[in-house]
Amino acid sequence: MNLKTRRIAELDRVIHEPGRLMIVALLSAVEQADFLYLQHETEMNKGTLSSHLSKLEEAGYVEVTKTYRGKIPQTLLSLTAQGRQAFAQYRRRMKEAL
Amino acid sequence: MQRPLLYNNIDGVGELALGFFFLGYVLIQRLPFHSSIWRRYGVLLGFLLLIAAIHYGVKAIKKHITYPRTGFVEYQKRGYIWKGAIAGAVVGLFFGLILVLAARSHWKIGPSHWILTTPAALIGLVLTAGYAYKIAKAVRWKWAVAAAMAISSVAIAMIPAGVIGAMTGHTSASVTAHVWIFGALVLTYALYGTILMISGGISFWLYLRHTQPAAETAE
Numbered sequence: 001m002n003l004k005t006r007r008i009a010e011l012d013r014v015i016h017e018p019g020r021l022m023i024v025a026l027l028s029a030v031e032q033a034d035f036l037y038l039q040h041e042t043e044m045n046k047g048t049l050s051s052h053l054s055k056l057e058e059a060g061y062v063e064v065t066k067t068y069r070g071k072i073p074q075t076l077l078s079l080t081a082q083g084r085q086a087f088a089q090y091r092r093r094m095k096e097a098l
Numbered sequence: 099m100q101r102p103l104l105y106n107n108i109d110g111v112g113e114l115a116l117g118f119f120f121l122g123y124v125l126i127q128r129l130p131f132h133s134s135i136w137r138r139y140g141v142l143l144g145f146l147l148l149i150a151a152i153h154y155g156v157k158a159i160k161k162h163i164t165y166p167r168t169g170f171v172e173y174q175k176r177g178y179i180w181k182g183a184i185a186g187a188v189v190g191l192f193f194g195l196i197l198v199l200a201a202r203s204h205w206k207i208g209p210s211h212w213i214l215t216t217p218a219a220l221i222g223l224v225l226t227a228g229y230a231y232k233i234a235k236a237v238r239w240k241w242a243v244a245a246a247m248a249i250s251s252v253a254i255a256m257i258p259a260g261v262i263g264a265m266t267g268h269t270s271a272s273v274t275a276h277v278w279i280f281g282a283l284v285l286t287y288a289l290y291g292t293i294l295m296i297s298g299g300i301s302f303w304l305y306l307r308h309t310q311p312a313a314e315t316a317e
Contacts, residue, residue: 030171036312037169
C-alpha cells in the first residue's frame with residue numbers, strides 16, 4: 001500500500017459517513033440553514049438527521065441554535081470554524097488520496 | 099458546493115424579480131415627463147421604488163411561502179458573485195463600445211443599418227450566458243429559456259433602425275446612434291423581462307404544486 005492510499009485511512013470518520021458528509025457539504029456553502037432545509041435537501045427523516053447532527057455537534061463541527069420564526073420553533077445550524085477547517089482538510093486529503 | 103446557491107431560485111422568485119426589474123425599467127423609460135428635470139428625478143424615484151418593491155417583495159415571498167415549505171438559508175456574503183456580475187457587465191459594455199466606435203468610423207448611419215443594435219444584443223448575450231451558468235445548468239428545461247433569450251438578442255440586433263426609431267418616438271431620418279442603441283436595449287429588457295417572468299411564473303407554480311408547508315413538530 002503506498003502513502004497516497006494510506007491517506008484514506010486518515011480521513012476524518014465523523015465527516016466521512018455519507019449522511020454527515022452531505023450535511024457538512026451543504027452547511028459549508030452557507031452561513032447558516034435551518035433543520036427543514038437540511039431535511040429537504042438530504043431527504044433524511046427527522047430522527048436520522050437529528051442523530052447525525054448530534055454527532056457533528058459533539059465533535060464541535062456544527063453549532064445548533066434553537067430559535068423562533070414568529071411562533072414556530074426553528075432550529076438553525078451552522079458550521080463552526082473547527083468544522084470548516086475539518087471539512088477543508090477532509091477535501092484536501094480525499095483529493096490527495098484519489 | 100453550488101447546490102445551496104441554486105436553492106435561491108428553487109421557487110422561481112429570482113427570475114420573477116429579475117423579470118420584474120427589466121419590465122419596470124422599460125416602464126420607467128416610457129413614462130411621459132414634461133421636462134428634463136422632472137424626467138431625471140422621476141426616473142431616479144422610479145428606480146428607487148422599483149428596487150424597494152423587489153427587495154421587500156422577494157423577502158415577503160421567501161418568509162411566508164419558501165421558508166415554511168423547504169427551509170431557510172442564509173448565504174455567505176461572498177464578493178465573487180458581484181465580481182462576476184460586474185465583470186460580465188464590463189465585458190458587455192466594452193464590446194458594445196468597440197462596436198459603436200467601429201460603426202461610427204466605418205459606416206454611415208442609415209435606416210437600413212442594424213449594426214448599432216448589436217451592442218444591446220451583446221449585452222443581452224452576456225446576460226444569457228450568466229443565466230445559463232447560474233440557473234439553466236441546474237434545471238434542464240431552463241435551457242429552452244436560455245435559448246429563447248439568445249435568439250431574442252440576435253433578432254434584436256437585426257431589427258431595422260426605422261422600427262427602433264418608431265419605438266422611441268423618432269422618425270427614421272432623425273435616428274441617431276444613441277437612440278438606436280438605447281431603443282435596442284429597451285427592447286432587449288422588455289423581451290428578457292417577459293421571458294423571465296414567464297419562466298419564473300412556471301417555476302413558482304411548479305414549486306407550489308410540489309411542496310407543502312412543513313408540519314409544526316419538534317426537530
